[in-house]
Amino acid sequence: MSNLGTLYLIPCPISDETTPWEVLPEGNRAVMNGLDYFIVENLRSARRFLSKAGVERRIEELEFRELNEHTVAGAAVEALIAPLMEGRSAGVISEAGVPGVADPGALVVEAAHRRGIRVVPLVGPSSIILAVMASGLNGQSFAFNGYLPVKPAERQRAIRFYERRAAQERQLQLFIEAPYRNAKLMAELLQTLQPETRLLVAMDLTAPTEWIATRRVADWRKTTLPDLQRRPAIFGIG
Amino acid sequence: MSNLGTLYLIPCPISDETTPWEVLPEGNRAVMNGLDYFIVENLRSARRFLSKAGVERRIEELEFRELNEHTVAGAAVEALIAPLMEGRSAGVISEAGVPGVADPGALVVEAAHRRGIRVVPLVGPSSIILAVMASGLNGQSFAFNGYLPVKPAERQRAIRFYERRAAQERQLQLFIEAPYRNAKLMAELLQTLQPETRLLVAMDLTAPTEWIATRRVADWRKTTLPDLQRRPAIFGIG
Numbered sequence: 394m395s396n397l398g399t400l401y402l403i404p405c406p407i408s409d410e411t412t413p414w415e416v417l418p419e420g421n422r423a424v425m426n427g428l429d430y431f432i433v434e435n436l437r438s439a440r441r442f443l444s445k446a447g448v449e450r451r452i453e454e455l456e457f458r459e460l461n462e463h464t465v466a467g468a469a470v471e472a473l474i475a476p477l478m479e480g481r482s483a484g485v486i487s488e489a490g491v492p493g494v495a496d497p498g499a500l501v502v503e504a505a506h507r508r509g510i511r512v513v514p515l516v517g518p519s520s521i522i523l524a525v526m527a528s529g530l531n532g533q534s535f536a537f538n539g540y541l542p543v544k545p546a547e548r549q550r551a552i553r554f555y556e557r558r559a560a561q562e563r564q565l566q567l568f569i570e571a572p573y574r575n576a577k578l579m580a581e582l583l584q585t586l587q588p589e590t591r592l593l594v595a596m597d598l599t600a601p602t603e604w605i606a607t608r609r610v611a612d613w614r615k616t617t618l619p620d621l622q623r624r625p626a627i628f629g630i631g
Numbered sequence: 632m633s634n635l636g637t638l639y640l641i642p643c644p645i646s647d648e649t650t651p652w653e654v655l656p657e658g659n660r661a662v663m664n665g666l667d668y669f670i671v672e673n674l675r676s677a678r679r680f681l682s683k684a685g686v687e688r689r690i691e692e693l694e695f696r697e698l699n700e701h702t703v704a705g706a707a708v709e710a711l712i713a714p715l716m717e718g719r720s721a722g723v724i725s726e727a728g729v730p731g732v733a734d735p736g737a738l739v740v741e742a743a744h745r746r747g748i749r750v751v752p753l754v755g756p757s758s759i760i761l762a763v764m765a766s767g768l769n770g771q772s773f774a775f776n777g778y779l780p781v782k783p784a785e786r787q788r789a790i791r792f793y794e795r796r797a798a799q800e801r802q803l804q805l806f807i808e809a810p811y812r813n814a815k816l817m818a819e820l821l822q823t824l825q826p827e828t829r830l831l832v833a834m835d836l837t838a839p840t841e842w843i844a845t846r847r848v849a850d851w852r853k854t855t856l857p858d859l860q861r862r863p864a865i866f867g868i869g
Contacts, residue, residue: 402764411658416754420653493764495771503767506845514764516654516756516837526640526731526752529741533733536774536802564774599754607744 398477400505401428402498403484404491404517405442407625408600413446416518416599422446424515430456430481432473432501434488442486460485462497470504477510491519495539495569520627524567524595527605530631535565541578552585555630559590565631567593575621582628586610593629596621607631636715638743639666640736641722642729642755643680645863646838651684654756654837660684662753668694668719670711670739672726680724698723700735708742715748729757733777733807758865762805762833765843768869773803779816790823793868797828803869805831813859820866824848831867834859845869 401424406416414422426449433439436459440452448455458473477483485492485501492498493514505512521537538555542548555566570578582592588611595605596619604619607629639662644654652660664687671677674697678690696711715721723730723739730736731752743750759775776793780786793804808816820830826849833843834857842857845867 414656415658416656418652418654418656420649491760491764493766493770494760494773498764499767499770502765503845506767512765512767512843513841514761514836514843516754516761518754519757519760522729522732522757522760523752523754526729526736527740527750528731529737529744529750532731532737533777534775535732537772538802539771564776598752603751605750605752607741 396480397508397510398480398482399511399513400474400477400502401482401484402492402502402512402514403486404515404519405486405489407490407518407520407598410600410602413442417446418516421515421517425484426450428482428484429454430476430483431458431486432460432483433457433486434459434461434492434496434498438488439486460497460501464497464500466500470500473501474504474508474510477505478508491517494519494521495537518599520595520598520625521567523598524593524627524629525565527595528565528593528629528631529607530565530591530593530629531563532565534563535567538566538568541568541570548581549585552582556586556590559630565629567627567629569627572623572625575624575626578628579618579621583610583614586630591631593631594619594621594626595629596624596626598625598627634718635746635748636718636720637749637751638712638715638740639720639722640730640740640750640752641724642753642757643677643724643727645728645756645758645836648838648840651680655684656754659753659755663722664688666720666722667692668714668721669696669724670698670721671695671724672697672699672730672734672736676726677724698735698739702735702738704738708738711739712742712746712748715743716746729755732757732759733775756837758833758836758863759805761836762831762865762867763803765833766803766831766867766869767845768803768829768831768867769801770803772801773805776804776806779806779808786819787823790820794824794828797868803867805865805867807865810861810863813862813864816866817856817859821848821852824868829869831869832859832864833867834862834864836863836865
């Protein structure tokens with residue numbers, strides 16, 4: 394057991410507009426400097442992140458392997474953790490934010506737990522938790538539901554389902570959408586939800602253009618909507 | 632509108648064993664140094680945190696007001712945000728971790744949104760998101776449910792309810808317990824849950840004694856349990 398590596402979960406910035414050490418604690422630096430093996434969602438952005446963060450080793454000396462939405466559980470994941478079985482530690486880096494949340498990172502974490510490999514999550518920006526904090530909605534009970542369904546009928550049903558659950562269980566319901574569909578989603582939400590339902594929109598979190606508001610649907614309908622298009626956003630019903 | 636203050640949500644460490652700047656990004660420092668008014672869950676721990684963090688102003692020059700579980704929505708909350716209506720900014724500090732999550736902070740955030748006051752959440756340690764990251768369970772869909780009910784029958788029902796929902800909706804279900812009841816809760820979970828259900832236990836997050844494991848209930852039953860008593864923990868069913 395004692396000669397297994399450790400799997401570190403290494404957050405990176407959410408927004409390209411921030412420098413790494415504005416949003417990451419200094420304690421992460423020593424961990425990052427100590428690693429030469431990284432399991433990453435996207436090679437290019439992981440290399441750029443480590444380089445901007447100023448890790449001590451040259452990027453060319455580091456080994457990178459990809460774990461993304463095309464990776465399936467099984468042999469590919471076992472191969473990723475094989476070095477840890479031999480005592481080498483690894484860092485998991487997501488495309489943006491914290492690994493293991495709203496990304497494929499959980500596959501490798503699951504395999505690590507099965508093998509008794511220690512998993513260490515580091516602190517960093519999570520748009521989900523930032524959205525809960527800033528929502529003013531129920532932070533004692535909340536759910537992140539990932540992407541809304543794309544097909545119109547299912548999508549409508551999902552919106553009504555989250556509204557009902559938010560009301561019945563007093564549980565804030567969060568979800569996301571591909572940024573180019575945000576404006577359409579907002580129109581659908583304002584059409585479908587009840588006037589008294591409270592709706593959170595949190596955009597560009599941690600960026601200079603960050604914009605967050607929670608309003609009753611009736612009030613959203615009366616205000617000029619902000620530009621939502623192509624800006625990463627989290628929506629919440631509470 | 633333009634002469635309203637801003638409401639900053641200021642995380643602090645989860646564990647007494649870490650120094651603030653190990654787990655908080657440097658970007659938070661300038662915000663903290665710029666404030667002279669703090670809305671805090673606990674006066675003593677907020678003062679100690681700001682002092683350990685080395686904020687520039689003397690602690691005696693800062694104004695603190697409490698927002699805790701005894702605060703009710705209404706006049707008390709309006710009084711807390713009155714200074715923001717006059718252009719003064721405020722920082723919200725929770726007992727531990729990020730404000731607005733699993734604490735009474737949402738009350739003041741809600742009031743800020745109603746008045747059009749800008750709300751800015753800063754990055755910091757959230758035991759909930761760290762637990763999701765490190766769980767290896769579904770990070771694409773998860774719910775935080777707060778405390779389990781205390782009464783035995785309701786408690787049993789809640790455990791079965793979360794197990795059913797985790798299975799039916801493939802949604803990781805997280806909950807917490809008062810630390811002195813952890814060992815009892817663990818015994819109840821191992822007795823009540825199905826053998827194939829996966830159970831996460833994440834203790835002392837960010838502390839040197841951090842301990843995290845996800846196992847099938849059948850495997851938990853076969854292993855020697857770690858010491859759970861009086862250690863802050865998050866449990867998850869996935």
